Amino acid sequence: MTLAPQRPAHASTKPGGINPRLRVASDAPRPERPAFKKSGKPNPAAHLSQEDIEALGHELDALRKEVMDSRGERDAAYIRKVIKTQRYLEMGSRALLLFSNVKVKGVRPAWWLGTAGLSVAKILENMEIGHNVMHGQWDWMRDPKIHSTAWEWDNASPASQWKHSHNEIHHTFTNVLGRDNDLGYGILRVDEDQKWSLFYLFQPIWHVGNALLFEYSIAAYDLELGRYVATKHRMSEEDKAEFMRNRDEVLQKIKRQATKDYVVHPAMSAVTGSARTTLTANLVANLVRNVWTNTVIICGHFPPGISTFEKTSIDGETRGEWYLRQMLGSGNIRGSKAMHVMTGNLSHQIEHHLFPDMPSNRYAEIAPRIRDLMERNDLPYVTGTLWKQSASVYGKVVQLSLPNKVEGRRRRDIVRLELTKAWRKKKRKLGL
């Protein structure tokens, strides 16, 4: 298994100076951007000069200010309405499930309706509400009940750990190879520039498993479980203790979540003999939520046409360059208004990555302007329907399970060689 890379230290601040990402411009000359990547793919930003990137940064700063300054009652009413709708939908669905075993003409209508409602409620809670509130998109309202510091979501991963791995690591180091663990979650190879290993040979299986168990894999991932397993023999006592604390926090959260969905709510339904059906309904709702969120999220950074970046390319990165990386490292989903809400507006992934703390209901209105800005600068604005984007990612997962094509070598020979090497190593270890 490919393991999550080391948690980056706060290397973004230069000693004795201010974080370069706080400014659009740089005092020092910036390194050249190469025309081609290691895999041989062209660099879509190679044509931009330092001045172009600065101008782009200023334009995006101005756009951000324009929207942020216009936040008001309409936006506050929006998020409160979504929260209210979600909570009534959840209460209504759970109330229906109290009668989930009641059969009418051979079917259980309450089960079907309740499960569908609860699935939608869980998706809304995770995406349009939880994810966005935890991003601080609604902190400006100064309502302590809808605040990034206080929100806890209906998911196995505790808010605090999610905010660290998602808001901080993923959003700062988006698509930087070896820095952004979201790039394949440490178990998938979704870009030609990611190094191939034998582990990826079976990645279609990992991918489907990951989707089904998504909330638990997110929890394990936020916990950096992989890193712990790989490096615990050389971890300091302090780091180990921190891991243990975080682990206990995750286990507590999972216990509370599971008790709710798989014990207490089914027990409430026991009165009508619907305990078992309520349990299956909750299980299905959680699965639906897992698969849906996974499907939406893989469309954000993995479809073809989206760039990855070398670790060294972000040394001393300015705000302008960070904006550029966010635009090239994200992709959108085209769809209806309902579709956008159900994705938590992550269908506007490009806009979200440019301005992660902008209220999600405003992404749609700035999307045409971002697209225009990118087209003016000859940058690819990646978008497509959910079907197209997710199918392309599934295709990539299959395709990239094999190593990149190399001139004069057959891919199956590379795989065979690696298998032989691994087999020999294993034999040596076992003393055969």
Next chain:
Amino acid sequence: MTAPSIDRATPDGATRPRLGAHTDGPLGGVVRGARKVAEALATPLVPADYLDLIDPMRTGADLRGRIVEVRPETADAATVVIRPGRGWLGHVPGQYIRIGVDIDGVRHWRAYSLTHRADGSAAAGIPAGCIAITTKAIPEGKVSNHLVRNARPGTLVMLDQATGDFTLPTPAPAKVLFLTAGSGITPVIGMLRNHLTELADVAHVHCAPSGGDVIFHRELAAHHETGRLDLRLNLDDEHGVLDLVSLETLVPDWRERETWLCGPTALLDAAEQHWADAGVPERLHVERFRPSVVEPGEGGTVSFGASGVTVDADGSTPILDAGEEAGLIMPSGCRMGICFGCVLPMRAGAVRDLRTGDVTVHESDEPLPIQTCINAVAGSCEIDH
């Protein structure tokens, strides 16, 4: 009269008494058990999050109120009548409440004196069971202008329980002087509406820019006419700004009177000196509302509350960096303003966003969470850490 002991509810309801928490016996066990089940059903939210949707004014909820009426008093002052939630514990006349109002989607908290009858009966056009505050729109005053001009009946507002010790003692003193200016009349009208019959000898000096600016003018004049109160108006356009020396002619026996004073800071400071000079400082009771907010500047001092560290920082150093340079372990994350991992509550002062130049000023006693990685001190600020 002693003020009831009141736990000030925090915004997250930490001091809210919980149902069954203090109940003994088998019933208490049942209530506690039911609460545990409700919590298990609602996690990761709390049952209140769902119950608040159905009845935000119920017993046990964070205290809220619904605006019933906004009644103009003068051209720039209005009384806001509010029906409080069932958790309302009542007040002692002269006390104030804090009220949280959403303006353009942003919640602002301010303190206002209560002007209704403490026994809950109807008076001065305020319906029974309602509470009332009276506010004067001050220039640049976001909340006061909103309440006077834009507040609409039906709006839900956040409330705190009443607090403050600007109240009359029991038994009431024989001779009383009320000295008020502008909207400083509000705690005093609260006392008058509740206690006027218990007060034998009341002198009232009230200052206002002009006759039209006197809040509750008709009500005060009526008391004056019936002789229950000796009202002396000092109108700036007629008499000039009140000189405390003129008290000798307005209320010659002012030194013998227990005095309650509420008005602008300059008047309060002058009066404290005046009463001290006369050797009777103990007769003066003053209501001082929060000192005015800081005037934003460039750079300044940052004090980190709990750790007791105070540092000087320039206008381009993020508060996060200033704290770390002083040796504090600060919560941090992306250091570019996107992850909200560095957010800490600001207790006082002002900060400037290094990306946009936007200034955020702390303006009430509600802690205001700010991102320390992109904000620099503007003047001075106090951070909880």
